[in-house]
Amino acid sequence: MQRFEKLTAPAAPIDEKNIDTDQLAPARFLMNSRADGYAQYLFHDRRFDAEGKEKTDFILNQAPFRAARIVVADDNFGSGSSREHAVWALVDYGIRAVIAPSFGPILFVNSLKNGLLPLVIDAEIAADLRRQLHAAPGSEIAIDLERQEVTGPDGARHIFEIAPAHRHRLLEGLDDIDLTLAHADKITEFEKRHAASCGWLF
Amino acid sequence: MGKPRTIIEKIWRAHAIHENDRGETLLFVDRHYLEEASVFAFEDLRQAKRPVRRPDLTYAVADHLVPTRGRPAGPSDPELSDVLARMRRYTSESGVEMYDQDDPRQGIIHVIAPELGLSLPGAVIACGDSHTATHGALGALALSIGASEATHVLATQSLWQSAQPTLRLTVEGALPPGTVAKDLMLTIIARIGNAGAVGHIVEYAGSAIRGLSMEGRMTLCNMSAEAGARAGLIAPDQTTFDYVAARPHAPKGDAWRAALAHWRELPSDEGAAFDKEIRLDAGDVAPRVTWGTSPEESAPVDGHVPALDEAADADQQQRLQAALDYMGLEPGMAVSGIKVDRVFIGSCTNSRIEDLRAAAEVAASGKAVIPVMVVPGSGSVKRQAEAEGLDRIFLSAGFEWLDAGCSMCVGMNGDRVAPGQRCASTSNRNFVGRQGPGARTHLMSPAMAAGAALHGRITDIRKG
Incomplete structure (x- = not known):
């Protein structure tokens, strides 16, 4: 997994609340090979018309925002289906961080597993960042995960909260399974205890 | 007497393998359900040359891709039938049971797992599908996971979980004639919003919830994700026990009696504290669209x-x-x-x-x-x-x-x-x-x- 430490990059504002994972990666693409990448499916039905032509009104199709590596969204970003494809689509497109007041809980976890930072910030700060990005398309946001600090286009710095475990994992780019298998003995011991106390489960 | 605990804490404690110094618990998973999208998880596992740790606790189903006409034949689309063929191969090579398109037990995982008695009260259940909370209707902690987490469960039979805030949603009263669990849940979501329970594990409680059939409870818990919840559950009671009894995979004889004694201890203790409480009245629910x-x-x-x-x-x-x-x-x-x-x-x-x-x-x-x-x-x-x-x-x-x-x-x-x-x-x-x-x-x-x-x-x- 790619580590996340610092990033200074152009950001795109997405103003709607409740951006669901069906928008991020429509269901009909979910069985497509991962080897081919999911970048082209990101916001597919918002980005492209029925003939496959770009819709000019969609923000990621507008010149200064095409290069976005950060998205600033509103409440409940990535709600809905558990499809990790939504995160793959974001990451394959080049997005490394999403800033929003709240996230769909499954997408939040999926992001952490793919080196995508789900950065939770106060709704008013998120709204202010989106306003700035609309006013100056193509402007950059800086994120420092170690210091838990995000700097807007106006230079204002905001501290954000993140669970120590999540921060650690992103900073180190850790493989969860290796980490867990270091506790293999504990799992085996637990399995024995559990089979003795809750035998009906097995 | 210890501190009063919620049903969520009780299930959590009973499944905690290890806690790290960053506030995460490694939770044991009693049942892991796979559907077709889990094919990617399986492929990641195989690529890393890791075995399935507990094939005996893992169950696969063909539900998303199967045609609804012309069965038992599979999908006519070659890409879809290829996904099913891969699932078939991986499950059979690793000894995982798969309810395939021609199996009489086949169906939507969230319908068949309770039906077969695989989903049981007090269990921790994981599935790479956002409607996994359905199994919470039986009093299980049922977690919706993504593909990476599914790979992790395949390899380790466990999941890292940060402590989750809890929410008790109490609905008192009786549903008016002509209304059902679906109307109640759409009312709840309209009232608290799509993000009303965001990140929380929800216990649904109160007389209106207890009055629901198991089918109704499954409908309700099923839509927990639509309120932003991480999971949703209902304490098991006689309705639950009557439903579970005699299901093919349910415990029998002495095991049943031992299970029942354990399950009766699951409901939240009097005075147990939730991070958030919401109360609603069932009386004003109408058919909702x-x-x-x-x-x-x-x-x-x-x-x-x-x-x-x-x-x-x-x-x-x-x-x-x-x-x-x-x-x-x-x-x-x-x-x-x-x-x-x-x-x-x-x-x-x-x-x-x-x-x-x-x-x-x-x-x-x-x-x-x-x-x-x-x-x-x-x-x-x-x-x-x-x-x-x-x-x-x-x-x-x-x-x-x-x-x-x-x-x-x-x-x-x-x-x-x-x-x-x-x-x-x-x-x-x-x-x-x-x-x-x-x-x-x-x-x-x-x-x-x-x-x-x-x-x-x-x-x-x-x-x-």
Whole structure:
């Protein structure tokens, strides 16, 4: 997994609340090979018309925002289906961080597993960042995960909260399974205890 | 006496393998369910040359991709049948049981796992599907996971979880005649919002919840994700025990008695503290229909689509207008009377026997004027419905009677709503494009969907 430490990059504002994972990666693409990448499916039905032509009104199709590596969204970003494809689509497109007041809980976890930072910030700060990005398309946001600090286009710095475990994992780019298998003995011991106390489960 | 604990804490503590110094708990997973999208998790596992740690606790199903017509044959699309072939190979090579397209036990995972007695009270259950909370209806902690987490569970039979805030949602009173669990859940989501329970594990409690059948409880818990919840559950009681008893995988004899003693200790202790409490009254629930593109956007069937001046601010007004433009509706129009093009009765929310009985009761009084698909949740539900003669009622009303799967809820098997068409659907999501590009979805209960089929319009079934 790619580590996340610092990033200074152009950001795109997405103003709607409740951006669901069906928008991020429509269901009909979910069985497509991962080897081919999911970048082209990101916001597919918002980005492209029925003939496959770009819709000019969609923000990621507008010149200064095409290069976005950060998205600033509103409440409940990535709600809905558990499809990790939504995160793959974001990451394959080049997005490394999403800033929003709240996230769909499954997408939040999926992001952490793919080196995508789900950065939770106060709704008013998120709204202010989106306003700035609309006013100056193509402007950059800086994120420092170690210091838990995000700097807007106006230079204002905001501290954000993140669970120590999540921060650690992103900073180190850790493989969860290796980490867990270091506790293999504990799992085996637990399995024995559990089979003795809750035998009906097995 | 120790500190009073919630059912969530009790299940959590009983499954904690290890706690790290960053506030995470490694939780043991008693049951891991796989559907077709888990094929990627399996491939990651194989690529890393790791074995499945507990194939005996892992169950796979073909539900999203299977056709609902022409079974037991598989998908005609070669890409889809290739996914199923890969699943078949991986499960058989690792000794995981798979309920395949031609298996009499096959069906939607969230229907068959409770039905087979795989999902049990007090268990920790994980599945790479956002409607896993369904199994919470049995008093289990059922977690929806993504592909990476599924790979992790395959390899380790465990999941890292940060402590989650808890929410108790208490609904007192009785549901009024003509309303069911679906109407209650749509009411709850409308009241608290799509993000109303965001990140929380929810316990549904109160007399209205206890009064629900197991099918109703599954409908309710199923839509926990639509309120943003991480999971949702209901404490097990006699209704639960009666449902679980004698299911094929349920414990028997002494094991049953031991299980029962354990399960009776699960309900939250008197005085247990939740991070958040919400109380609602069941008495004002009405048959409910979504009008927008998010499950919180619903109204009573005798109500109306919001008028633009009901929006709190310009921002909200713009969002309302966008939703209505997509849905092809006018602000302020009555919900009852909205013309629909087709009906879908099915999905992990509403495809159980009780749902089909409710739809059949309405179907018996007329003929469909638009295409209707009835997709039972499992082979077992289908056989039961046929034994009760429900299939004949549907067929003589002109409803199509099909084979089990996820079907038109998500359209991955090709059962899609055409662009611009309006579908009365018993599923759980009315997102833009959910049932197909440009599809317009109105969520409602099975009886309401059957009513829409007979009139070609959204109809208040309470008015006969």
